[in-house]
Amino acid sequence: MEIFFQLFWLFFILSVLSPYLQQQLLYGARARKIAELERKRRSRVITLIHRQEAVSFLGIPITRFINIDDSEQVLRAIRLTDKSVPIDLVLHTPGGLVLAAEQIAEALLRHPAKVTVFVPHYAMSGGTLIALAADEIVMDENAVLGPVDPQLGQYPAASILKVLEKKPLAEVEDQTLILADVAEKALRQVKATVKGLLLRHLPEERAEAVAALLSQGTWTHDYPIDVTQAREMGLPVSTEMPLEVYELMDLYPQAQGGKPSVQYVPLPYRGEPAGGRR
Incomplete structure (x- = not known):
């Protein structure tokens, strides 16, 4: 009986610590991928990525938006960047506090070196406001911006x-x-x-x-503003998205409350698979 209770408590402790340990491993993987992208582009890479993530010990999902904490951290990263070093901002957000978004946008606007904003999926509302401060907005072909x-x-x-x-x-x-x-x-x-x-x-x-x-x-x-419409407005939009940005986004998984609603084989397919169109 004593062994049973020891095993029970061991299982309980591991269950509690497991989300935390997984999160720390994820943080390390993100840092390595950011460093890889920085070496490739010779830039300062900053991420502003808002997903519903399990961030606590118990893995409770928390939905995130642009807030003052974000603006403080981004502004600090910009201050730590030499004026001659380009800044790359990976942006994935539904928006948030206007004040925070404006602070980030104005700080990026004042940075003398080139500023590039990468939008792999969407940057709505305050996210679009931030993107407008960039010298170049790199969007996935299916990514969208939004009204502000x-x-x-x-x-x-x-x-x-x-x-x-x-x-x-x-x-x-x-x-x-x-x-x-x-x-x-x-x-x-x-x-x-x-x-x-x-x-x-x-x-x-x-x-x-x-x-x-x-x-x-x-x-x-x-309302989704796609690449074509953004270009028609005169925004400096490109679709040359580095592979490393997609790989970085894979390290920000959406919290799953149950069975996944989307499934596929996570491998690139070349050519036409069997059973394709004729």
């Missing part, structure tokens, strides 16, 4: 202003009027920020038009 129109709580700022257009002021609640005032300021501020970033690549008139397109509620906030 500000959101006030659960409502788009542009939609709040629509209320004032459709209802007499006497019928609008005071709280809505206050929100509309804040929304107007937010839209103006974000547009000015976006225009300032775009002036690096576009003439003023074009920068003004694209800034309005991206920031004034033209689309829903989750």
Whole structure:
């Protein structure tokens, strides 16, 4: 019986420590892959990757967004980078806090050497704002950016202003009027920020038009801007994605709460497999 209890406690301890140990091994693998990419490109590589990861002892998934902690860390990495050293930012995010995204974007904009942002899958909202600060945006052929129109709580700022257009002021609640005032300021501020970033690549008139397109509620906030559309806007987009970026993304697995919903043989297929189209 005593042996049984010893085995039970040993199993319990290993079960508790296993997620932590796996996470530490993953951190080491990420650091090695980042160093490999830095040697290849002779640059400082920074990652800003937000997935739902199991980060605690018990493996509880935590969803992450751009926040002040992110901006502090990215700004520190930029400060530690010599002005002559290029910066490569691997970006994978649904967005987040506007203040944090603006801080990162402005810091990248001020870096004298070339700044490249890699978007292997998506960089929405605040992620797009950061990407606009780059000298070059390298996107996977199927990757997307998104609008940067500000959101006030659960409502788009542009939609709040629509209320004032459709209802007499006497019928609008005071709280809505206050929100509309804040929304107007937010839209103006974000547009000015976006225009300032775009002036690096576009003439003023074009920068003004694209800034309005991206920031004034033209689309829903989750509207996908693909490579073709980004190029039509005049953004400096390339699709020459280094293999190491994909390999790095593989080291940021999505937390699985149950059986995986997508399965495939994780090997490259060359030519046409058996049973292909005729």
